[in-house]
Amino acid sequence: AVCLMPFAMNEATQFINPTKSLEYMATGREIISTAVPDVISNFGSVVKVAPSHDDFIRLCRQAVEQPDQKAIERGLKMASENSWESIVNKLEQHIRDVLVRNNGEMRTAA
Numbered sequence: 001a002v003c004l005m006p007f008a009m010n011e012a013t014q015f016i017n018p019t020k021s022l023e024y025m026a027t028g029r030e031i032i033s034t035a036v037p038d039v040i041s042n043f044g045s046v047v048k049v050a051p052s053h054d055d056f057i058r059l060c061r062q063a064v065e066q067p068d069q070k071a072i073e074r075g076l077k078m079a080s081e082n083s084w085e086s087i088v089n090k091l092e093q094h095i096r097d098v099l100v101r102n103n104g105e106m107r108t109a110a
Helices: 020-026 037-043 053-065 069-081 084-109
Strands: 002-005 030-034 048-050
Touching: 002 020, 002 053, 020 030, 020 037, 020 069, 030 037, 030 053, 030 069, 048 053
Parallel strands: 002 030, 030 048
Antiparallel strands: none
């Protein structure tokens, strides 16, 4: 099975950031997308990007016949690093770091 993101290339999709990319990565399958700029810049190491209709079909066939296990592994890692729990933990750590830093600054000023 292959996960597809066949976005039309137009003004509406020029600045779209498809959050489904991470959800697809968590499935452990190959992902094929049209050439949406944010997909290329944010997920290009995992998602196969097709610049044309014919390339999209070719990449789909290739993904079914010979899945890119390295890309799938990178996707699983990226999905786990961006889970809700992981994001909350990172944000909480940032808050703790600021509180510790501000507390230290208050002691030095006193």
